Amino acid sequence: MPKLSMKQRYSVLTRDLDWEPSYVDEEELFPHATFEGIKIHDWSKWEDPFRLTVDSYYKYQAEKDRRLYAVLDSFAQSQGHLSLSDASYLNAMKLFLQGVTPLEYQAHRHFAYLGRHLKGGGPRFAAICQSIDELRHAQTEIHTLSGYNKHYSGFHGFSRMHDRVWYLSVPKSFFDDAVSAGPFEFLTAISFSFEYLLTNLLFVPFMSGASFNGDLPTMTFGFSAQSDESRHMTLGLESIKFMLEQDEGNVPIVQDWIDKWFWRSYRVTALVASMMDYQLPRRVMSWKEAFELYFEQQMLEGLFPDLSYYGINPPRHVQQAVDEKDLLSHQVYWTLFSFGFAAGFTTSIPHDDHLEWLSANYPDTFDNLYRPQWEKARRIREGGGRFFFQGLPQLCQTCQIPMIFTEPGSPTVIAQRWSEHRGEKFNFCSDGCKWIFDREPEKYVQAWMPVHQIYQGNCGGPTVPEVLAWYGLEEGDGGEYEGSVDQRNWQHWHEAQLSEVASR
Amino acid sequence: MPDEHHVRDRGGPNLQYELRQQVIEARRQTFDHLIERLGDRPATRYEEGTIAVQAEEHFHYRPLWAPDRELYDRRYSELRLTDPYSFLDPRQYYYYPYVSARATLHAELSATLAYLEQRDLLAKMPEAWRTGLLEGVLPLRHYEAGAAMASEAACRFSYGASVAQCAAFAGFDRIGAAQMLSRIGLSLDGSTADSLRAAKQHWLTSSSWQPLRRYVEELLVIDDWAVGLVAVDLVDSLTYPVVWRSLDEAALTGGAGAYSLLGQHFTAWYEDQRKWLDALYAAWLADPEQGKANASVLLGIVDAWLPRAREAVSLFSGPLRLAAGDALLDAVIDAAYAEVTERLATLGLEPAHVGAGR
Numbered sequence: 001m002p003k004l005s006m007k008q009r010y011s012v013l014t015r016d017l018d019w020e021p022s023y024v025d026e027e028e029l030f031p032h033a034t035f036e037g038i039k040i041h042d043w044s045k046w047e048d049p050f051r052l053t054v055d056s057y058y059k060y061q062a063e064k065d066r067r068l069y070a071v072l073d074s075f076a077q078s079q080g081h082l083s084l085s086d087a088s089y090l091n092a093m094k095l096f097l098q099g100v101t102p103l104e105y106q107a108h109r110h111f112a113y114l115g116r117h118l119k120g121g122g123p124r125f126a127a128i129c130q131s132i133d134e135l136r137h138a139q140t141e142i143h144t145l146s147g148y149n150k151h152y153s154g155f156h157g158f159s160r161m162h163d164r165v166w167y168l169s170v171p172k173s174f175f176d177d178a179v180s181a182g183p184f185e186f187l188t189a190i191s192f193s194f195e196y197l198l199t200n201l202l203f204v205p206f207m208s209g210a211s212f213n214g215d216l217p218t219m220t221f222g223f224s225a226q227s228d229e230s231r232h233m234t235l236g237l238e239s240i241k242f243m244l245e246q247d248e249g250n251v252p253i254v255q256d257w258i259d260k261w262f263w264r265s266y267r268v269t270a271l272v273a274s275m276m277d278y279q280l281p282r283r284v285m286s287w288k289e290a291f292e293l294y295f296e297q298q299m300l301e302g303l304f305p306d307l308s309y310y311g312i313n314p315p316r317h318v319q320q321a322v323d324e325k326d327l328l329s330h331q332v333y334w335t336l337f338s339f340g341f342a343a344g345f346t347t348s349i350p351h352d353d354h355l356e357w358l359s360a361n362y363p364d365t366f367d368n369l370y371r372p373q374w375e376k377a378r379r380i381r382e383g384g385g386r387f388f389f390q391g392l393p394q395l396c397q398t399c400q401i402p403m404i405f406t407e408p409g410s411p412t413v414i415a416q417r418w419s420e421h422r423g424e425k426f427n428f429c430s431d432g433c434k435w436i437f438d439r440e441p442e443k444y445v446q447a448w449m450p451v452h453q454i455y456q457g458n459c460g461g462p463t464v465p466e467v468l469a470w471y472g473l474e475e476g477d478g479g480e481y482e483g484s485v486d487q488r489n490w491q492h493w494h495e496a497q498l499s500e501v502a503s504r
Numbered sequence: 505m506p507d508e509h510h511v512r513d514r515g516g517p518n519l520q521y522e523l524r525q526q527v528i529e530a531r532r533q534t535f536d537h538l539i540e541r542l543g544d545r546p547a548t549r550y551e552e553g554t555i556a557v558q559a560e561e562h563f564h565y566r567p568l569w570a571p572d573r574e575l576y577d578r579r580y581s582e583l584r585l586t587d588p589y590s591f592l593d594p595r596q597y598y599y600y601p602y603v604s605a606r607a608t609l610h611a612e613l614s615a616t617l618a619y620l621e622q623r624d625l626l627a628k629m630p631e632a633w634r635t636g637l638l639e640g641v642l643p644l645r646h647y648e649a650g651a652a653m654a655s656e657a658a659c660r661f662s663y664g665a666s667v668a669q670c671a672a673f674a675g676f677d678r679i680g681a682a683q684m685l686s687r688i689g690l691s692l693d694g695s696t697a698d699s700l701r702a703a704k705q706h707w708l709t710s711s712s713w714q715p716l717r718r719y720v721e722e723l724l725v726i727d728d729w730a731v732g733l734v735a736v737d738l739v740d741s742l743t744y745p746v747v748w749r750s751l752d753e754a755a756l757t758g759g760a761g762a763y764s765l766l767g768q769h770f771t772a773w774y775e776d777q778r779k780w781l782d783a784l785y786a787a788w789l790a791d792p793e794q795g796k797a798n799a800s801v802l803l804g805i806v807d808a809w810l811p812r813a814r815e816a817v818s819l820f821s822g823p824l825r826l827a828a829g830d831a832l833l834d835a836v837i838d839a840a841y842a843e844v845t846e847r848l849a850t851l852g853l854e855p856a857h858v859g860a861g862r
Contacts, residue, residue, distance in 0.1 A: 003695045012690070012697050013683045017649035019708060023718040028725045032569045054680040055610035062607040065600040079528060105557050105665070109576075112659035112672055121649070125679060128656060132676055135669065136599040139553035146552055150530035157536040163561050176564040179575055448562040472536055493528060 010051040011122075015044075018121030032117045036182040038254075039247035043120030046242055049234035050126070057129065061136070064224045068140060071220045076147045082497075085213040086281040087152065087490035088481050091345040092209055093145055093218060094154035095275060098344050099171045100206075101141045102162040108134035110179045110186060117183050123242075126235050130191075133228040140225070144217045152486050154344045157472035161344050164459070165471050166450035167271070167336070169400045173447055174268045178261075180443070184243060185257050191236035193261035197303075199233060200294035201269050205276045208284040244310040251311045260439065262315030263432035267399035274333035277358065278350065286361040287329045296322065317432035320408055326362055327411055330370040335404045337377070338389035342464070344473060346481035349377050369411055386480050392451045397426040397444055398433035405429045421445060541589070550596040555589050557665040580661035581730040582801045584794045588664020591787035593780050602673050605776070606680065613684055613769045617691050625762040626692050632827035633760035638692065640823030641747055642703035643713050645685040647739070650720035652678035654732035661729040670780045671733065677773065688766060712823070716816035723809070734802065735809040737781055741844045742817040742837065744774035747824070750836035754828045785851055799852060806848060806855045814841055 004012060021029050033040075052060075074080075084090070111131035118124045149155035162168050178189035194202070207222030209215075240258075243250045273287035285293075300322075304314045333347070340347040350358065355374060358366045377387045393402035407413040417434040418427050421441040428434040437444045453459050460470025468478075476485030532539065534547035537556035547555075563575045578584045585591060597605070620626050629637070655675030662668045686700055693699040707713050716739070723735040748767035755763035788798040818837055825833050845855055 004690075004697055008697070009690070009695070012700055013686050014679075016700065016704070017645055017679075017682050017686075019646055019704070019717075021721045022708075023721040024725045029721065035569070054676070054683045055607075055614065058603050058607035058610055058680075062600070062604040065603065069600060082528075102557075102559060106559070108672065109558070109660050109668060112656045112668075112675065115656035115675065116653050116660060124653070124656075128652070128672075128675055128679065131656070131659065132599065132672055135672060138557065139549075139598050139600075142552050142557070143549055146534070149535060150532060151528060152531075155535070156532060159535070159537050159556050159559075163559050169562075169564070172559070172562075173564040176575060180565040180567045182568055443565050443568075446566060447564045453562075 006051070010048060010053065013053055014048070014125040015046075015121035018124075026119075030117060030119045032183055033119050036184050036253070038184040038243055038250050040119065040243075041246055043122070045245070046120050046122045047238055048122050048126065049238040050231045052129065052231070060227075064227075065136070065140070068220050068224050069143070072144060072147065072217050075217050080216060081148060081151060082493060083214045087486045088279070088346065088348065089209075089213040089215065089281050090148055090152050090154070090486070091347075091481070092206065092275045092279045093148065093215070094158075094345040095271060095279070096206055096218075097141065097145045097155055097158045098161050098165070099168055099271060100202075101138055101145075101158065103171055103175045104134050104138040104141065106175045106179060107190060108132070108138060110190075113179075114183055114186065123235075123239070126231075130232055130235060133232070136228070137225055140221050144221045147217065151489070153474070153476040153484070154346075154478075154486075156474075156477075157344070160472045164450075165342075165344060165473075166339075166395075167343065167401075169395075169448065169450050170271065171268055173400050174264055177264065177443075184239075184253075187236070187239040188243075188254060188257040189261040189264070191232065192240045193236075193258060193265045195229070195232045196236035196240075197262060197299050198265045198269055198295070199229060200298065201290055202272055203229065204294065205272055205284065205290060209276070209280045212282040212284050213280060240307075240312075241310070244307075244312065255312055256439070258312065259316035260436050263317050263321075263430075263436060264399065266321050267401060267429075267433070270328055270332045270401060273329035274336060277329035277361075278333040278347075278354075279345075283357060288325045288361060291321075291325045316435065317430070320430065320432065323408055324405070326365040327369075327406065330358075330362070330366065331404050331406070332401075334370070334373055335393070335402055338387065339393065339402075341388050341479050342468060342471070342473075343478040344471075345477070346479060346484050346486065348481035349374055349381065365411065392454060394427060395449055395451050396429035396433050397447060397449070398428055398436050400447065400449065401429060403427060403429050548596065549600075550593070550598050553598040554592070554665050554669060558588075558663075558668065576663055578663045580663070581728045583728075583730040583734075583788055583798050584791070585664065585667075585787060586791050586793045589666055590791065591664070591666050591784050593666060593670050594783050595776065595779055597673060597780075598669070606677070609769060609773060610680065610684070613687070613766075616765050616769065617687060620762050620765065621691055625765075626688075629760045629762050630758060630827070633755060633758060633763050634692070636824040636827040637688070637763060638699055638702065638823075639706055639710075640712075640821050642685055642689050642699060643707040643710075643820070644743070644747075645682040645689075645700070645703065646707040647716060647720060647743075648678045648682035648685065650724060651736045651740075652676075652682070653724055654729075654736050657724075658729040658733045667784065670784070671729075674777060674780075677777070681770070681773065684769065712819045714819075715812065716820050719809075719812055719816050731805055733781075734805045735813075738806065738810050738813040738844065739816065740774065740777065741847075742813055742840045744770060745840040745843065746817055746821055746833075746836050748774070750839065751824065751828050751832075754832055758827060760827065782847075789851055789853075803853050803855065806853060810844065810855055 020026065027034070108131050111127045111134060114127035115124050115131055118127060145155055162172055178186050178194075181189065203222065203225075207219060210218035210222060240254065243254050276284065276287045276290065300314055300318065304312070336343060337347040355371060359371065362370075380387045393404070395402055403414060403416060405415050407415045415430055416427060417429075417431060418425050419434055419438055419441070420426075422445075424445070426437060426445070428437060450459070454467055460466045481487055533544050534552060538547045538551055541555065542551070558576060560576070565575075567573060567575060573579060595601075626634075652675045655671050655678055658671035659668045659675060662671060689699040689703060690697065707717060719735070719739065723732050726732060748770045752764045752767055755761070755767070785802070788802065789795050791798060814837070821833060821837070848855060
């Protein structure tokens with residue numbers, strides 16, 4: 001027999017470990033493999049998206065983490081946090097730790113589910129690699145941001161906050177939606193829609209934001225996660241192609257899932273949009289520019305023409321996402337600003353130069369639609385106040401974002417859609433979210449809606465302070481940045497330093 | 505387009521240096537969920553990366569594949585911990601120390617294989633040991649792959665990040681062990697994979713391997729992650745000591761130094777694996793509310809699976825008899841079995857079958 005090729009060797013080390021059971025039924029061994037309607041005729045046709053044996057995996061990953069932790073240690077020792085662009089930069093990282101890190105953790109657990117329940121040995125191995133990669137990401141993010149937690153507000157209760165706080169039910173319900181689905185839908189949701197279609201929109205802004213704002217640890221984490229992410233992306237693409245190639249009947253099912261998960265993922269990125277345009281002291285690029293580059297060019301013009309070969313169309317409702325790229329970040333940040341008293345990060349009125357930047361980047365919308373809001377907020381501040389919205393917002397039953405988005409083509413009219421299910425009325429922010437609900441109403445009526453829960457008395461009590469205490473929020477975590485605990489400390493640390501130098 | 509307007513001017517490099525000298529008192533040492541448990545002291549990276557990291561409340565939707573359960577739910581097993589973090593990994597493995605430790609393990613195996621290949625020591629093994637390795641050991645790569653699936657189920661369905669994390673590492677370890685065995689096979693057959701094809705046939709058809717294959721397939725269809733984990737551990741508890749640790753001396757004196765050199769890596773892994781599993785058994789049994797129920801569930805699992813594990817190991821190790829001798833093999837199986845039952849007895853679990861096989 002000839003020696004094995006690299007591909008054969010990899011196959012011998014991974015999928016060849018698999019065997020067909022004879023003491024139990026295959027359906028019994030893989031009970032979740034068929035209920036979604038996806039038909040796989042030949043698992044051996046799976047093309048391994050990457051070839052990494054266990055020994056190389058350990059070697060590369062250990063080396064990457066050795067470097068990362070060395071950076072974390074030296075940053076902590078040298079009080080590196082004082083070299084950030086500004087303490088307000090950390091608001092982006094607070095949102096990241098509260099909203100994204102717990103999703104990495106969920107991915108860790110649920111890729112293990114794929115490592116158990118996918119029928120093919122090849123994809124199972126890819127899934128277990130991703131399972132421990134995701135644990136790596138969750139843990140390195142916690143360790144990276146743990147240094148800031150010692151000195152700044154908003155980080156300290158991220159785990160409980162993720163389970164309780166209103167705006168965090170947006171990412172949480174998104175991931176719960178994927179995890180509660182079957183294995184093939186989960187692959188489409190997370191590996192393809194989230195990790196492939198939108199990953200650049202999700203991670204690049206945070207990581208570039210970190211590098212522009214002096215956050216060396218997060219930047220290092222981002223770089224070191226990149227090679228993991230590229231494996232995850234190829235897994236997402238291979239999963240989709242594999243399903244589409246295996247059976248023609250899979251095409252409409254996968255199309256439906258892409259339609260659902262594009263919109264579901266896109267709504268989660270609304271938080272990223274507001275972070276990019278409003279929360280970074282040194283901005284990298286606008287949401288609009290990022291959306292055009294990473295989504296319109298790379299995905300709509302790059303990927304989807306390729307997928308049309310399989311009979312896959314661009315996601316339903318994608319045009320609405322394109323149309324609202326001039327509006328999205330402004331609508332979301334204004335909401336976070338208005339309800340900022342109940343958040344785990346601070347918000348503030350953009351400074352003059354920031355307003356100019358927004359005008360320049362959003363020439364069609366900012367000056368006529370959003371600048372007046374900020375001017376009003378300024379007048380209130382000049383009178384010694386701070387604008388906050390009184391009361392609680394109505395949430396979309398699907399994405400759980402407050403109903404703040406506007407009618408397509410009418411940027412001053414709030415969109416409102418509704419459906420009736422078993423005699424009850426449910427509200428949605430958009431056609432996309434209504435369409436998703438109408439496909440699976442029995443699922444979405446289960447949602448733990450933070451505002452409903454407050455009204456039902458399940459969140460610590462009827463008053464705002466009681467709810468905030470139940471969220472685990474302390475003074476300085478939310479509200480206005482100007483004059484906040486973080487800002488006062490930041491000024492104090494830097495002034496102390498300046499006077500020390502001056503006295504020499 | 506970076507905007508530097510309200511970035512503070514902090515002066516030149518001199519100031520940077522000075523900043524580093526400033527002592528800033530920490531507002532808190534760690535996160536709330538750790539402070540509540542451990543007090544406001546600096547937490548280890550293991551603690552920060554593990555404790556209370558899994559979501560515990562307000563799951564939005566029931567799983568389509570288990571509509572009567574929550575996404576994370578103690579009811580995925582009969583074995584339960586009131587406080588999931590009453591179990592912590594004594595090795596304190598989070599991702600980084602885990603991959604570092606395993607990078608070393610695999611580098612050491614590679615060094616051994618390189619050494620053996622350079623000196624052609626695998627080929628020079630006495631025929632009986634070579635056959636023993638090919639027919640009585642290599643098919644374990646499939647057992648390891650099955651055990652990986654059981655570990656992945658434990659990672660997904662266990663409750664709390666500390667157990668799930670150990671299970672995830674163990675699952676990855678299993679694929680690692682399967683690859684270690686496969687690489688030995690490739691060394692033996694000159695990278696043609698003939699030995700691995702033959703090993704798969706043994707796994708699928710040889711009567712000596714069928715009890716173990718049946719055992720694995722049957723434990724995988726049990727809808728309780730902990731049963732799978734414990735049942736695999738019972739096989740491990742016999743397999744690793746019998747196949748690797750206890751035959752070391754016989755291999756050395758029998759001229760199969762290669763067998764002994766390889767065995768050290770598997771024995772090292774097994775000793776590491778024992779640490780967290782023993783701690784998990786202890787936590788299950790010490791649980792203030794669930795301890796008694798856990799003891800009875802564990803005993804049930806042991807009674808159902810340990811005799812089968814013993815039978816499976818006695819049979820698949822058959823090909824090693826020619827190399828090691830019947831008397832020795834019987835003795836090491838008895839010894840390994842006694843070790844398991846003693847360990848269980850120390851935990852307060854007396855299996856019904858103790859002594860029955862002697």
